Amino acid sequence: MIKKNINASVIxxxxxxxxTWKRNGDNITQEFGITTQQWFILLLLVKDPNILYFKxxxxxxPLMAKELAEALNVSRANVTNLLxxxxxxxxxxxVEDSFDKRRKRLSLTDAGIRMVEKIExxxxxxxxxxxxxxxxxxxxxxxxxxxxxxxxxxxxxxxK
Amino acid sequence: MIKKNINASVIxxxxxxxxTWKRNGDNITQEFGITTQQWFILLLLVKDPNILYFKxxxxxxPLMAKELAEALNVSRANVTNLLxxxxxxxxxxxVEDSFDKRRKRLSLTDAGIRMVEKIExxxxxxxxxxxxxxxxxxxxxxxxxxxxxxxxxxxxxxxK
DNA sequence: AAAAAACAGTTAACTAGGTTAATTAATTTT
DNA sequence: AAAATTAATTAACCTAGTTAACTGTTTTTT
Numbered sequence: 076m077i078k079k080n081i082n083a084s085v086i087x088x089x090x091x092x093x094x095t096w097k098r099n100g101d102n103i104t105q106e107f108g109i110t111t112q113q114w115f116i117l118l119l120l121v122k123d124p125n126i127l128y129f130k131x132x133x134x135x136x137p138l139m140a141k142e143l144a145e146a147l148n149v150s151r152a153n154v155t156n157l158l159x160x161x162x163x164x165x166x167x168x169x170v171e172d173s174f175d176k177r178r179k180r181l182s183l184t185d186a187g188i189r190m191v192e193k194i195e196x197x198x199x200x201x202x203x204x205x206x207x208x209x210x211x212x213x214x215x216x217x218x219x220x221x222x223x224x225x226x227x228x229x230x231x232x233x234x235k
Numbered sequence: 236m237i238k239k240n241i242n243a244s245v246i247x248x249x250x251x252x253x254x255t256w257k258r259n260g261d262n263i264t265q266e267f268g269i270t271t272q273q274w275f276i277l278l279l280l281v282k283d284p285n286i287l288y289f290k291x292x293x294x295x296x297p298l299m300a301k302e303l304a305e306a307l308n309v310s311r312a313n314v315t316n317l318l319x320x321x322x323x324x325x326x327x328x329x330v331e332d333s334f335d336k337r338r339k340r341l342s343l344t345d346a347g348i349r350m351v352e353k354i355e356x357x358x359x360x361x362x363x364x365x366x367x368x369x370x371x372x373x374x375x376x377x378x379x380x381x382x383x384x385x386x387x388x389x390x391x392x393x394x395k
Numbered sequence: 396a397a398a399a400a401a402c403a404g405t406t407a408a409c410t411a412g413g414t415t416a417a418t419t420a421a422t423t424t425t
Numbered sequence: 426a427a428a429a430t431t432a433a434t435t436a437a438c439c440t441a442g443t444t445a446a447c448t449g450t451t452t453t454t455t
Contacts, residue, residue, distance in 0.1 A: 076281050076348075077355060081374050082362035083285035086256060088381040091287050093253030094308070095388045096246060112412070121236045125243035127251050141432060148254070153413055155434060160411090177421045177432045188236075195237060202242035205387045213380065214241050220369070220377055221248040227365045228255045272441070301403060313442055315405060320440090337403045337450045 103197050107190055113161055117191050119146055120167065120183050137180040139172075166190060263357050267350055273321055277351050279306055280327065280343050297340040299332075326350060 100111040109117075120138060122129060128146035138146075144154045158181070161167040166187035172178035183191065206214065260271040269277075280298060282289060288306040298306075304314045318341070321327040326347035332338035343351065366374065 076351075077278070077283040077285070079284050080359070080362075081371065081378075082366050083283070083358070085366065085374050085377055086362065087285055087287055088378055088385075089249065089253050089256065092381050092384055092388075093249050095385060096249065098308070099388060110411070118237070123237040123243070124239050125237070125247055127247055139432080148258070149412085150414060151433075152415080152435080156412075175422070175432090179433075191236075198243070199240070202240075202246065205384065206242050206245065208383055208387070209380070211241065214245050216376070217245055217380055218241075218248055220373065221252050223368055224252055224365065225248075225255060227368070228252075228259060270440075299403075309441085310443060311404075312406080312444080316441080335403090335451070339404075 099201070103201065104194065107194055109161075109164070109166075109190070113157065113166075114194060115147070116143065116157060116161060117166065117183060117187060119143060120181055121188070121191055137182050139178055139180060143181070161187075259361070263361065264354065267354055269321075269324070269326075269350070272317065273326075274354060275307070276303065276317060276321060277326065277343060277347060279303060280341055281348070281351055297342050299338055299340060303341070321347075 097111055100114070104111050104114045107114075118126060119128070120143075122134060122138075124130075126146070132142075132146075134142070140154045140158060141151060143158075144151045147154070158167060158169070162169060165184055168182050168184050169179045170182065172180050257271055260274070264271050264274045267274075278286060279288070280303075282294060282298075284290075286306070292302075292306075294302070300314045300318060301311060303318075304311045307314070318327060318329070322329060325344055328342055328344050329339045330342070332340055
């Protein structure tokens with residue numbers, strides 16, 4: 076009924092890749108007692124420069140929950156839930172902004188920083204093996220391709 | 236604290252791309268009253284040849300729930316839940332296998348087939364615009380890159 | 396041929412991650 | 426001073442996922 080189609084095939088590959096990577100990510104983070112999603116929040120709070128959000132929105136001050144919601148593309152209420160888990164685990168601390176009492180600034184605790192550092196070693200090792208067969212140019216080609224796709228996707232949304 | 240790293244950047248691009256695509260997919264399927272996940276099950280049941288699972292596991296007979304679980308990489312119990320929703324929506328029908336009463340064969344109802352056909356038009360149009368800037372060779376390069384990654388990832392899992 | 400093992404599916408109780416709508420409190424705008 | 430906006434929370438809910446215990450059928454073993 077449905078015919079072979081290279082566009083559809085590209086999409087299915089991207090999804091499969093992302094899912095597989097996430098599943099492997101879960102294996103890694105599980106050993107540290109957190110989920111991939113929770114780990115991703117820790118990376119946002121230490122401002123991992125590889126995260127796309129920071130390329131478009133450079134940040135000086137510690138992030139607020141509102142910005143976290145923006146970066147993760149989820150609702151503000153959901154971020155409250157996610158943060159409560161990380162705060163209960165003593166990985167994240169929330170401090171009232173002294174200039175604007177509505178705001179709360181987020182930062183990692185010492186335990187949070189240590190955890191990110193430990194996971195970072197595993198991640199780098201894992202990625203290094205994963206991409207062993209590719210040259211720097213290969214990777215740059217990939218990134219360019221994906222950036223073009225991302226721009227196309229955002230335009231298609233805006234057209235609505 | 237964390238340095239720039241092209242490997243990490245590639246991964247974040249893949250994740251972002253997959254998420255954005257999924258969100259846009261939700262926009263499309265929502266209009267038809269289903270989720271992206273439910274739509275994906277419909278595509279598996281009509282054996283969309285672009286799905287990676289069928290490239291590795293060609294199938295003659297109608298799929299069983301067990302195979303759906305394998306293709307989606309989720310638990311058997313979860314598939315029961317997902318199917319119940321689609322059966323309630325009268326998009327999927329389940330028929331006992333006459334040779335082995337344990338098995339139940341799955342197929343789309345007429346309404347299910349019509350829905351897939353309608354969504355198919357929207358999907359093709361969407362993908363065509365999305366990849367307008369790329370040549371066939373570009374797309375093939377991408378697929379090859381992603382296939383190599385996928386093989387690498389599976390090996391890393393097996394090493395455990 | 397009876398017992399044991401394997402298989403396909405379901406149910407129940409649970410978790411993670413997500414949503415919207417209503418509410419509180421602080422700060423800005425008019 | 427009143428109204429509007431902003432940041433965060435809470436409550437009630439949904440979807441997608443899990444494991445463990447169970448039912449019934451078919452196959453394998455002895």
